[in-house]
Amino acid sequence: MSRPIILGIVGDSAAGKTTLTKGIAQVLGPENVTVICTDDYHRYDRKQRAEIGITALHPDCNYLDIMQQQLSLLRMGQAILKPIYSHKTGTFEAPEYIKPGKFVIVEGLLGYSTRAARDCYDVKVYLAPPEGLRAKWKIKRDTQKRGYTEEQVLAELEKREPDSEQYIRPQRQWSDIVVSFCPPNDDIDQANGHLNVRLVLRPTIPHPDFTQVLASGNGNLSSAIRLELDRDMGKPVDVLGVDGHATLEQVNKLEQMICSDMPHLKSVCDRESNPELGKVSGTTGETIQSYPLALTQLLVTYHMLKATQVHP
Ligand SMILES: Nc1ncnc2c1ncn2[C@@H]1O[C@H](COP(=O)(O)OP(=O)(O)O)[C@@H](O)[C@H]1O
Numbered sequence: 001m002s003r004p005i006i007l008g009i010v011g012d013s014a015a016g017k018t019t020l021t022k023g024i025a026q027v028l029g030p031e032n033v034t035v036i037c038t039d040d041y042h043r044y045d046r047k048q049r050a051e052i053g054i055t056a057l058h059p060d061c062n063y064l065d066i067m068q069q070q071l072s073l074l075r076m077g078q079a080i081l082k083p084i085y086s087h088k089t090g091t092f093e094a095p096e097y098i099k100p101g102k103f104v105i106v107e108g109l110l111g112y113s114t115r116a117a118r119d120c121y122d123v124k125v126y127l128a129p130p131e132g133l134r135a136k137w138k139i140k141r142d143t144q145k146r147g148y149t150e151e152q153v154l155a156e157l158e159k160r161e162p163d164s165e166q167y168i169r170p171q172r173q174w175s176d177i178v179v180s181f182c183p184p185n186d187d188i189d190q191a192n193g194h195l196n197v198r199l200v201l202r203p204t205i206p207h208p209d210f211t212q213v214l215a216s217g218n219g220n221l222s223s224a225i226r227l228e229l230d231r232d233m234g235k236p237v238d239v240l241g242v243d244g245h246a247t248l249e250q251v252n253k254l255e256q257m258i259c260s261d262m263p264h265l266k267s268v269c270d271r272e273s274n275p276e277l278g279k280v281s282g283t284t285g286e287t288i289q290s291y292p293l294a295l296t297q298l299l300v301t302y303h304m305l306k307a308t309q310v311h312p
C-alpha cells in the first residue's frame with residue numbers, strides 16, 4: 001500500500017527547522033508536501049507555562065503520546081485532527097483536519113524523544129548550529145515575530161538551558177544527518193550570507209557516493225569542500241563540509257554526485273532552470289540564499305526520493 005514518506009527535522013528553538021523545511025518543500029513541490037510542526041502538541045499555553053514554571057522543551061509540557069499516535073496515523077496515510085498552537089498569540093486555536101500528501105515533513109523540538117515516534121520517520125535530520133548563532137537567530141526572530149524583548153529572549157534561553165541539555169540535544173544521536181550551518185572561523189558576527197555547512201552523515205541510511213571528493217583529479221574541490229571520517233556522539237561518521245565561499249563550479253560537481261543516480265533530481269540539479277535552489281525566505285522575511293543551503297536541501301531531498309523507491 002502506498003504511504004507518505006516522512007522526514008523529521010528536529011533541533012532546539014531557532015535552530016533553523018522552519019527555514020530548512022521550507023527549502024526542502026520547495027524542491028519537492030509544495031503541493032506534494034504536508035508540514036507538521038510539533039509545537040502544536042504543547043500541553044500548556046504561554047501563560048500557563050509561565051505560571052507553572054515549565055519550559056516548552058520539557059516532555060511533560062507536551063502531549064508526546066498524541067504526537068506519536070498521530071505520526072503513526074500519518075505514516076499509514078490516514079488523516080488526523082491536529083491541535084494548533086499559535087506563536088502569535090501564545091494560545092491554542094481550533095484543531096485542523098490534515099490528510100497527508102505524498103511527503104510529510106515533521107519539524108519540532110521533541111520529534112525523536114520516544115522510540116515509537118522515531119520509528120515513524122524515513123529520514124531523520126537534526127539541526128545543530130553553534131549555540132551563539134542560534135541565540136542570535138532566536139533573538140532576531142522572537143523580537144520581530146513573537147512579541148518578546150531581547151532581554152526576555154536572553155532570560156528564556158538561560159532558563160531553558162537545563163532542558164535543552166537533558167531533552168533536546170541528546171536527540172542528535174537518533175538522526176541520520178546532522179546539519180550545522182556555521183560562520184567561518186566561528187565568528188558569529190560575520191555576514192550570515194557566507195555560512196559554511198557541516199553535514200554529519202551517519203551510516204544509518206545509504207548516502208550518495210561522495211568519495212569522488214577525495215579523488216586526486218578533483219584537487220580544486222578541496223579549497224571549499226571536504227569529506228572526512230570522524231566520530232559523532234561516539235559513533236563513526238562521514239563528515240561533508242561545504243564552505244560558503246565555494247564556487248559554482250565546485251558546487252556543480254558535488255551536485256552531480258548527488259543527482260547522478262537519482263533521475264528525479266536531475267532537473268532540480270540544473271541551476272539554469274532552478275535559480276531558486278538554496279533560496280528561501282526566512283521566518284523574519286529576509287531572503288537566505290547560499291550554496292551550502294542548496295546542497296543540504298538536495299541531499300535531504302535525495303533521501304526522500306530514495307525512500308519512495310523502497311516504498312513506492
Ligand atoms: N540556514 C540559515 N541561514 C541563515 N539564517 C538562518 C538559517 N536558518 C535559520 N536562519 C535564521 O534563524 C531564524 C530562526 O530560524 P527558524 O527556521 O525559524 O528556526 P526554528 O524553526 O528551528 O525555530 C530565522 O528567522 C532566520 O533568520
Ligand SMILES: O=C(COP(=O)(O)O)[C@H](O)[C@H](O)COP(=O)(O)O
Nearest residue numbers: 012013014039046056087090109146
Ligand atoms: O521553543 C519553541 C518552539 O518553537 P521554535 O522551534 O519555532 O522556536 C517555542 O518557544 C515554544 O513553542 C513556545 O512558543 P512561544 O514562545 O511562541 O510561546
